Amino acid sequence: xxxxxxxxxxxxxxxxxxxxxxxxxxxxxxxxxxxxxxxxxxxxxxxxxxxxxxxxxxxxxxxxxxxxxxxxxxxxxxxxxxxxxxxxxxxxxxxxxxxxxxxxxxxxxxxxxxxxxxxxxxxxxxxxxxxxxxxxxxxxxxxxxxxxxxxxxxxxxxxxxxxxxxxxxxxxxxxxxxxxxxxxxxxxxxxxxxxxxxxxxxxxxxxxxxxxxxxxxxxxxxxxxxxxxxxxxxxxxxxxxxxxxxxxxxxxxxxxxxxxxxxxxxxxxxxxxxxxxxxxxxxxxxxxxxxxxxxxxxxxxxxxxxxxxxxxxxxxxxxxxxxxxxxxxxxxxxxxxxxxxxxxxxxxxxxxxxxxxxxxxxxxxxxxxxxxxxxxxxxxxxxxxxxxxxxxxxxxxxxxxxxxxxxxxxxxxxxxxx
Amino acid sequence: xxxxxxxxxxxxxxxxxxxxxxxxxxxxxxxxxxxxxxxxxxxxxxxxxxxxxxxxxxxxxxxxxxxxxxxxxxxxxxxxxxxxxxxxxxxxxxxxxxxxxxxxxxxxxxxxxxxxxxxxxxxxxxxxxxxxxxxxxxxxxxxxxxxxxxxxxxxxxxxxxxxxxxxxxxxxxxxxxxxxxxxxxxxxxxxxxxxxxxxxxxxxxxxxxxxxxxxxxxxxxxxxxxxxxxxxxxxxxxxxxxxxxxxxxxxxxxxxxxxxxxxxxxxxxxxxxxxxxxxxxxxxxxxxxxxxxxxxxxxxxxxxxxxxxxxxxxxxxxxxxxxxxxxxxxxxxxxxxxxxxxxxxxxxxxxxxxxxxxxxxxxxxxxxxxxxxxxxxxxxxxxxxxxxxxxxxxxxxxxxxxxxxxxxxxxxxxxxxxxxxxxxxxxxxxxxxxxxxxxxxxxxxxxxxxxxxxxxxxxxxxxxxxxxxxxxxxxxxxxxxxxxxxxxxxxx
Numbered sequence: 001x002x003x004x005x006x007x008x009x010x011x012x013x014x015x016x017x018x019x020x021x022x023x024x025x026x027x028x029x030x031x032x033x034x035x036x037x038x039x040x041x042x043x044x045x046x047x048x049x050x051x052x053x054x055x056x057x058x059x060x061x062x063x064x065x066x067x068x069x070x071x072x073x074x075x076x077x078x079x080x081x082x083x084x085x086x087x088x089x090x091x092x093x094x095x096x097x098x099x100x101x102x103x104x105x106x107x108x109x110x111x112x113x114x115x116x117x118x119x120x121x122x123x124x125x126x127x128x129x130x131x132x133x134x135x136x137x138x139x140x141x142x143x144x145x146x147x148x149x150x151x152x153x154x155x156x157x158x159x160x161x162x163x164x165x166x167x168x169x170x171x172x173x174x175x176x177x178x179x180x181x182x183x184x185x186x187x188x189x190x191x192x193x194x195x196x197x198x199x200x201x202x203x204x205x206x207x208x209x210x211x212x213x214x215x216x217x218x219x220x221x222x223x224x225x226x227x228x229x230x231x232x233x234x235x236x237x238x239x240x241x242x243x244x245x246x247x248x249x250x251x252x253x254x255x256x257x258x259x260x261x262x263x264x265x266x267x268x269x270x271x272x273x274x275x276x277x278x279x280x281x282x283x284x285x286x287x288x289x290x291x292x293x294x295x296x297x298x299x300x301x302x303x304x305x306x307x308x309x310x311x312x313x314x315x316x317x318x319x320x321x322x323x324x325x326x327x328x329x330x331x332x333x334x335x336x337x338x339x340x341x342x343x344x345x346x347x348x349x350x351x352x353x354x355x356x357x358x359x360x361x362x363x364x365x366x367x368x369x370x371x372x373x374x375x376x377x378x379x380x381x382x383x384x385x386x387x388x389x390x391x392x393x394x395x396x397x398x399x400x401x402x403x404x405x406x407x408x409x410x411x412x413x414x415x416x417x418x
Numbered sequence: 419x420x421x422x423x424x425x426x427x428x429x430x431x432x433x434x435x436x437x438x439x440x441x442x443x444x445x446x447x448x449x450x451x452x453x454x455x456x457x458x459x460x461x462x463x464x465x466x467x468x469x470x471x472x473x474x475x476x477x478x479x480x481x482x483x484x485x486x487x488x489x490x491x492x493x494x495x496x497x498x499x500x501x502x503x504x505x506x507x508x509x510x511x512x513x514x515x516x517x518x519x520x521x522x523x524x525x526x527x528x529x530x531x532x533x534x535x536x537x538x539x540x541x542x543x544x545x546x547x548x549x550x551x552x553x554x555x556x557x558x559x560x561x562x563x564x565x566x567x568x569x570x571x572x573x574x575x576x577x578x579x580x581x582x583x584x585x586x587x588x589x590x591x592x593x594x595x596x597x598x599x600x601x602x603x604x605x606x607x608x609x610x611x612x613x614x615x616x617x618x619x620x621x622x623x624x625x626x627x628x629x630x631x632x633x634x635x636x637x638x639x640x641x642x643x644x645x646x647x648x649x650x651x652x653x654x655x656x657x658x659x660x661x662x663x664x665x666x667x668x669x670x671x672x673x674x675x676x677x678x679x680x681x682x683x684x685x686x687x688x689x690x691x692x693x694x695x696x697x698x699x700x701x702x703x704x705x706x707x708x709x710x711x712x713x714x715x716x717x718x719x720x721x722x723x724x725x726x727x728x729x730x731x732x733x734x735x736x737x738x739x740x741x742x743x744x745x746x747x748x749x750x751x752x753x754x755x756x757x758x759x760x761x762x763x764x765x766x767x768x769x770x771x772x773x774x775x776x777x778x779x780x781x782x783x784x785x786x787x788x789x790x791x792x793x794x795x796x797x798x799x800x801x802x803x804x805x806x807x808x809x810x811x812x813x814x815x816x817x818x819x820x821x822x823x824x825x826x827x828x829x830x831x832x833x834x835x836x837x838x839x840x841x842x843x844x845x846x847x848x849x850x851x852x853x854x855x856x857x858x859x860x861x862x863x864x865x866x867x868x869x870x871x872x873x874x875x876x877x878x879x880x881x882x883x884x885x886x887x888x889x890x891x892x893x894x895x896x897x898x899x900x901x902x903x904x905x906x907x908x909x910x
Contacts, residue, residue: 051811051812125632125648125651126632126642127814128636171803171825172828184826185826186830187827191827194834194837196893196895196899199892202887202891203833203887203903205886206884206887206892206903207833207883209879217820221824221825222826225829278811281629283608283629284608284611333628334624337627339626340628340632
């Protein structure tokens with residue numbers, strides 16, 4: 001199955017690449033050139049960063065481990081079958097937080113996969129370092145600046161790529177998409193013009209000229225911004241309400257996923273969408289089945305469930321990947337919350353996902369199994385998951401460019417992409 | 419100020435009396451004045467440039483670092499009644515009624531932060547003490563709190579007014595202590611809940627909460643590479659157990675130290691033994707942190723980055739750090755060092771910093787000689803531009819580098835905002851739009867408008883764009899908006 005999907009981005013060497021090879025350029029160049037020569041690509045990755053470090057142990061509950069219940073007096077999610085507020089069993093050992101019930105059908109349909117005990121090889125418990133590391137894909141290297149998704153764009157260039165090939169729904173470019181390749185950061189995908197009524201075209205022409213020749217960040221960003229207005233303008237006519245049954249929550253995440261779905265359906269060349277959600281830093285009154293974390297998880301699950309219904313058959317080419325910089329302490333702290341920990345759980349949703357399973361080696365929750373005696377240990381390097389998505393979903397085989405210093409072994413892969 | 423410091427000030431000021439001879443020197447001095455006016459304020463205006471030229475750069479900096487009363491500004495700020503209230507008055511005047519939606523209507527809790535935000539914008543536009551405003555903005559970001567939830571909706575007033583503003587140009591140690599004991603920070607970083615695991619107080623949740631301890635070390639003082647360990651984080655958390663706030667139902671939100679919640683015993687922080695001393699342990703640790711070299715390095719680097727360049731010149735960081743250490747964290751002294759440094763005035767750094775949303779909007783309003791009567795809508799616009807005031811969720815606050823400030827959607831919002839300013843369409847703000855008409859009617863309309871707004875000539879591309887827009891019938895307010903939308907105006 002894997003080899004078959006590898007072909008999603010067909011590796012056909014062009015004359016140009018062969019000619020380049022004869023000048024003695026290395027194999028990586030060949031790989032890039034081959035990827036660049038791909039005639040068409042339609043895979044979409046929707047990356048969702050849960051900023052603040054989601055408590056993976058309450059999101060995907062290890063109800064088969066009694067120590068989970070021992071360590072969390074007030075915030076544990078009750079075992080499946082324990083009545084109201086019980087976790088929703090996935091495989092006899094893990095269970096979904098009950099607030100995520102709307103995602104359960106996706107798991108049952110084999111379109112939702114979980115990777116547990118996933119995280120960074122770097123043990124930093126700093127939100128900002130750990131987020132940077134996860135976004136650069138270079139854990140431990142504070143000097144790394146560009147993001148793994150940008151390096152993907154760079155290593156799999158597309159001649160004539162859409163202005164909206166990579167979009168961050170954010171007022172600032174996330175590290176993951178920062179770098180040499182063009183990417184767009186914007187909080188709305190619906191604005192198509194600016195300036196005073198009646199003189200909008202005039203205003204736009206003037207701005208276009210002022211920024212036309214500046215080869216700096218302001219110039220490049222403004223040119224991209226103006227081009228994107230045109231793309232979103234083309235979508236305007238095709239603005240369709242979400243599909244029947246797709247009820248997005250009226251939240252920032254719900255609105256953003258609705259806009260992303262609209263752009264995917266509009267087929268304007270979107271390949272990477274990057275979204276942020278906040279509030280996961282639950283040091284205080286995290287709650288169990290109900291409460292603060294439950295509210296955030298409900299929003300996430302409801303938005304994703306609506307997104308899946310809205311896209312329907314289009315989900316075949318879409319993969320949603322959730323990530324968070326680290327997990328949280330096994331023990332609840334003195335304030336009914338949890339402090340900064342190590343491993344967490346990540347989710348993949350999509351038609352090409354080998355779902356219905358919880359992946360990863362479970363390290364256990366006994367004191368000697370915990371990292372530094374307190375946190376869920378990392379058994380899956382987030383890079384192996386991201387690399388699998390890169391190669392098998394996005395069809396970019398150039399792992400070495402995207403995750404330098406990381407040896408990706410295709411034979412050892414999780415198999416989370418079908 | 420000690421005699422030694424006074425002498426040092428005099429030497430610093432004397433060093434700035436440059437021998438000015440000939441036109442080249444005049445032109446260079448003019449360029450330096452304009453650069454200082456842009457970087458040490460929320461937007462250069464011709465009035466500000468005249469003022470600096472009149473008193474001289476050195477004396478202007480000295481005056482700014484010891485600001486005097488500003489009655490016209492005080493009159494404007496009187497329109498925000500929450501700003502003078504203590505927590506009891508705020509709780510009584512802006513009560514949270516059960517079942518009532520949040521919001522910033524008059525009398526609702528959300529109104530308080532709206533007034534605080536409006537106050538920030540009003541001051542940025544109208545304050546004579548511009549450096550104090552810039553530094554208040556800097557410290558609010560360094561000691562970030564998210565003020566739109568829970569008791570911070572009330573305590574944000576005291577946070578800005580009593581913790582940050584009085585110390586913005588004072589001693590770093592005082593600022594650090596003021597933030598540590600501020601109800602806003604105690605709530606935002608959860609320390610109010612952190613207690614000794616062995617406390618005999620009956621409460622549902624007891625035990626350490628590491629949140630404040632970690633960010634104190636990582637973000638407020640040493641920096642993430644400042645040499646502390648996870649064990650130091652836990653020890654600092656133990657030190658600050660019992661630093662909490664009064665419950666809202668008591669009718670006040672104030673800092674209190676509750677000895678029963680405090681973890682007894684000796685603590686060890688960064689290898690130093692902290693003897694058991696209740697609340698004083700925390701003060702001792704803050705004193706220690708404020709004097710650490712790593713803290714001086716972090717503060718110096720951030721300040722040089724703010725005033726000089728996204729990639730701060732190492733030589734100036736080193737000097738600013740040295741001044742920080744030598745003066746026991748005298749912030750005014752560090753700022754003076756930066757604003758008088760050769761690196762600060764180096765031509766390669768001029769007009770290279772991309773303005774933050776507040777800098778952009780306040781600068782546009784200052785340029786438009788706006789009269790901010792009520793700053794609510796203007797503050798909302800700062801949020802639309804990407805950095806809502808006192809609403810950064812992550813403790814690290816907003817990043818100030820160009821890469822973080824510039825985005826595609828953000829540029830379009832900037833162009834929209836430029837038109838709202840130039841056409842006087844921001845509620846509560848009056849703009850003299852007739853002036854644009856006047857300038858646009860002169861024979862060299864484009865020159866007149868760019869000189870008025872940019873205080874210098876524009877690039878060829880900008881001039882061409884403006885000439886074409888004028889020829890195509892752009893109205894004066896749109897022409898002014900286009901100058902405010904130009905790449906030149908995005909930078910300082």
